[in-house]
Amino acid sequence: MESTKSSLPSDFLWSFATAAYQIEGAVNENGRGPSIWDTFCKIPGKIAGCASGDVACDSYHRTHKDIALLKACGAPAYRFSISWSRIVPLGGRNDPINEKGLQFYLKFVDNLLAAGITPMVTLFHWDLPKELQKRYGGFLNKEEFVADFAHYARVVLKAFGSKVKYWITFNEPWCSIILGCNTGSFAPGRTSDRTKNPVGDGSTEPWIVGHSLLVAHGAAVKIYREEFKVQDGGEICITLNGDWAEPWDPENPADIEACDLKIEFAISWFADPIYLGKHPDCMMQQLGERLPATLEDIALVHGSNDFYGMNHYCANYIRAKMGPPEPTDVTGNLELLLEDKNGHSIGPVTQSPWLRPHAPGFRTLLKWLSDRYAFPKIYVTENGTSVLGENDLPLDRLLDYEFRVQYFRDYIGAMADAYTMDGVNVRAYMAWSLMDNFEWAEGYETRFSVTYVDYENDQKRIPKKSAKAIGQIFDALIEKK
Numbered sequence: 001m002e003s004t005k006s007s008l009p010s011d012f013l014w015s016f017a018t019a020a021y022q023i024e025g026a027v028n029e030n031g032r033g034p035s036i037w038d039t040f041c042k043i044p045g046k047i048a049g050c051a052s053g054d055v056a057c058d059s060y061h062r063t064h065k066d067i068a069l070l071k072a073c074g075a076p077a078y079r080f081s082i083s084w085s086r087i088v089p090l091g092g093r094n095d096p097i098n099e100k101g102l103q104f105y106l107k108f109v110d111n112l113l114a115a116g117i118t119p120m121v122t123l124f125h126w127d128l129p130k131e132l133q134k135r136y137g138g139f140l141n142k143e144e145f146v147a148d149f150a151h152y153a154r155v156v157l158k159a160f161g162s163k164v165k166y167w168i169t170f171n172e173p174w175c176s177i178i179l180g181c182n183t184g185s186f187a188p189g190r191t192s193d194r195t196k197n198p199v200g201d202g203s204t205e206p207w208i209v210g211h212s213l214l215v216a217h218g219a220a221v222k223i224y225r226e227e228f229k230v231q232d233g234g235e236i237c238i239t240l241n242g243d244w245a246e247p248w249d250p251e252n253p254a255d256i257e258a259c260d261l262k263i264e265f266a267i268s269w270f271a272d273p274i275y276l277g278k279h280p281d282c283m284m285q286q287l288g289e290r291l292p293a294t295l296e297d298i299a300l301v302h303g304s305n306d307f308y309g310m311n312h313y314c315a316n317y318i319r320a321k322m323g324p325p326e327p328t329d330v331t332g333n334l335e336l337l338l339e340d341k342n343g344h345s346i347g348p349v350t351q352s353p354w355l356r357p358h359a360p361g362f363r364t365l366l367k368w369l370s371d372r373y374a375f376p377k378i379y380v381t382e383n384g385t386s387v388l389g390e391n392d393l394p395l396d397r398l399l400d401y402e403f404r405v406q407y408f409r410d411y412i413g414a415m416a417d418a419y420t421m422d423g424v425n426v427r428a429y430m431a432w433s434l435m436d437n438f439e440w441a442e443g444y445e446t447r448f449s450v451t452y453v454d455y456e457n458d459q460k461r462i463p464k465k466s467a468k469a470i471g472q473i474f475d476a477l478i479e480k481k
């Protein structure tokens, strides 16, 4: 009933998102240096099907196809990321800059603008230059990392001047930190689990690395505001991942409380310092000295978001754990489950073990963020789903499959309800993803997008039903001027 009344404001921006390493390929071309993902993919057993981003969607050579695809979908914007090691192949502030790398992205942005498409650019989507990992341990060395990231950010912000109005410093720092330095399932693969990696300490490194990323974000925002924002008039933020949490046993107060803990450990870890100028109490309590924060660093990041960048996919049931947390715990001493106490699933099964759609959770999380951070402007920078067995469907069925269309209908509808009914200031939405691509540790087996990519035949792009559907969903919801 409710959703029929809901709408979105007339200036609402929508489109699709991608990331450099997941789509570009051309890893050795025109001076690009290797990133930690190039290295990680070469380690046997890390990526499904021993895949890598070596070719991916070959977008480096097919920018015109991608722009044509965006136009065919009627998309007024496009979120993509820049590969740091194309711009500064070795990564560091005293290393050479690769003009060819800059030219590639400049031309792409010019072509987008010429096609009437608004670019939204992510500076960092997980592909750290390999040399920086080798030189000083990458994110682990705060002083070096912050200085090098600030330099890279300045080079890019300067080159793109007024062409780009929407900037994202880091995509999902939680993933680089937890998956990269606690579970070890993502590059650089550090963990306490010695069956996975001979190096790493999952009890201390995540908190050190989290601090580096937050401060690097603050440093880049300071540069943007002091040197570019005045004349360019754009906006900058960090994008945080965060899914909704429901209690495993709604009658158990410990499970109810654990839901907030889960969200605070995932989101407020970063968003509290940015919006409230301090870390969440629950994290300070559990982590004590392990959670580094100087007053100076907190002051740098406090107030550093022009908008809240929100990546959101699904929800989990949460069960509180009893007893003291493990030293390597990063969740707030709780379990993430897909079924509740009665065996009821939070949503339908998809191809991704972690993802079961639960659209009402999107609306409630939008409201939760809006309340906690005093009504920030929110841009949803990713939302989407995989489909169980999609890769094995015959092409005609795959293209026509309803599951992803329904996902977008439900999720975009929930967002419109949050705007209309709950007064949440949500102003943009980017679907993940424009085209099937390198799905990190899951390789190419999991497809996540509105466009089928034929990896065997010249990376041909064939729009699925959902490619058109999203435009129609927004058309029906966005108020006419």
Ligand code: GBH
Residues within 6 Å of the ligand: 019, 022, 171, 172, 175, 241, 311, 313, 354, 382, 432, 439, 440, 448
């Ligand atoms: C996004 O992350 C990424 O930004 C994008 O590059 C990616 O392609 C897309 O999702 C689809 O995966 O291993 O059980 O601890 C999504 C957020 C958060 C989803 C961490 C997977 C791991 C759950 N991710 N989560 S688990």
